[in-house]
Amino acid sequence: MKDQAPPGDIPEATAPRRLSTQETAERLGVKPETVYAYVSRGQLDSRRAPGGRGSTFDAAEVDALARRTGRRAPSPASGELVFRTGITLIEDDRCYYRGVDATELAGRYTYEEVAEWLWTGELRPGMRFAAPAEALAAARRAVDALPSHSGSTDRLRGAVVAAATADPLRFDLSREAVLASTRSLIPTLVGALPRVGGAAAADGPSDDADDADEGRDADGGAALARRLWPKLTARPADGPSIAVLNTALVLLIDHDLAASTLAARVAASAHAHPYAVVSAGLGVLEGPLHGAASGLAHRMLAEVLDRGSAVPVVADHLRAGRRVPGLGHRLYVSEDPRARALFALLADVPQAAPALAAARDVVTTTARHAPLHANVDLALAVLSVSSGMAAEAGETVFAVSRTAGWIAHALEEYGERPLRMRPSGRYEGPRPPRPLPTVMDEPPR
Incomplete structure (x- = not known):
């Protein structure tokens, strides 16, 4: 919500007390940047400070937000971890991204457009992600070096690690840097996968440009879906099938605190860089009860x-x-x-x-x-x-799509208190003190 001018009809003596941005951050236990994130999510209202420098916040509203937020320990009666998030709401058998029905978004916009909107709150028609030549070449070399029996998630994990090595500034966790890395990582993951029924494309920017050209067709969008299609099947792409794939990519971006998303948030809580966040998510996604x-x-x-x-x-x-x-x-x-x-x-x-x-x-x-x-x-x-795809194709679609959601959650987590997810173990082993273990005799040869 944009800053609003204070109403002129409230006498100064009776107006509610206002807090500065720094005071608000201290009362909530967050960084000043997170305070403005609350404003953008509609969780706090702000007003311009007298003289137009900075913003002020209603003390009662800040205290109410502090009571609502997850900064207190979760109720032990529920036995569940609860995190505040402004990304996905699942309610009444509907799924909403930032309050908008996800199926309606999928029916009107491409994956890149929805991902960008989810990260920034800005809808940019025609948004396209591009893979840097160096990162794409490194990712393809890593994928090509894997054994032939490697699965798609193996390849994606290798591609993420390789892309990270090509980004020396990956430890910059500012919002702009994280988003720039992610906009390049997603098409790098797709570009690193081998084409079905043919040799993998040779390294170089021209190949990625060719992939991008495939997306600029009569349907006016779905570029990433068209780039991904030949990595899933040898059958020619058609408009209706690409529409299904693009819709699947949009609908799988996020789904509340799924297991892989929790892993991604734990990594982000330790201030891991975005490539490591995605690697953490991929590690959990491969389980048969999740992405597979x-x-x-x-x-x-x-x-x-x-x-x-x-x-x-x-x-x-x-x-x-x-x-x-x-x-x-x-x-x-x-x-x-x-x-x-x-x-x-x-x-x-x-x-x-x-x-x-x-x-x-x-x-x-x-x-x-x-x-x-x-x-x-x-x-x-x-x-x-x-579509003549392999059994693991759905897992590939899931992994590529959810990368955007993991980063959306990482951006939220970067604004929280670091390392806040530190549960305590309940030890149930032998009680100390115990003697040193006995060395086993070597078996006869």
Whole structure:
């Protein structure tokens, strides 16, 4: 919220006490920069100080914010960590980015435009990210050096480390520097991945320029989605499919405090640079219960198509005591709104019809056993199966997309008290004092 002039009809003697920016920061226990972040989020109102120098804040409003914020220890009764964030709200089976419905954003804007808006609060139509030649060359060399059986997340982790080495100023944690690094890192990650069905592009700025040219087509956008497409499948790109991929990228940018996002915030709390923050997120994302969940759904859908029905496939999962992939989400009572948006777009992709029908068959069949609804992993599986992508393609989309969300959270965390996430362990081992351990005899040779 912009600074407002103080109303002239409030007598000075009865006007509420005003605090300076420094006083407000001290009362909240934050840096002055964070105070202005609260203003931009609408959590504090500010007024110009007399003479037009600096801002002032209502003391009662500041105290109320201090009581609402997470600077106090979380309630032990809840058993949960709670962090203040102005990025994503999940409420009433809807997902909002900074108060705006995420599915509406995905339907109108490209990934780069939404990411930029999420970071800065400014919507810049036509926003495009570009990979620096040196960082891209280093990332491609790192990826090319990996064993042929390496997965996409292995490649992305290698690319992040290599890109970091090409950025000697990566330890500058100012907002402008962090955003500049991220705008270059995301296309570097995409550019470092090998093309499916062909050799990886040679190092050099011209190749990245070619990738960028692929994004400037009749649809007027979705540049990053078009650059990513040939890294996921050898099939030619078409408008409806690119629209699905761009929508998926937008809808996966953030989803509250998911496990990988928590890891990213812990890294940021230690003032790790943005590349290290992304590396922390990638390390957690690879788990089968997080980013890799779409791969499980992909394999299940492929099996349903092969066997002609979801019934035997779902039965096999239940018999083995496994959860059915792509169904249910702890934050939604009904269908995941991200899945609903992607299913609607996939209905306009002719080659997706069989996989889409198979997904519906899975939902209907499982409903006989438990009232579970589709989540975004099932929708990603429909895209990957129908487009001839590998099972891990959904994980790749997830990782590239969520990079922007991790940085959004890192920017918030950089403004908090450093190293605030320091829980205490409850020791349950043997009580001291104990004697030194006995050295084991060497086994006979």
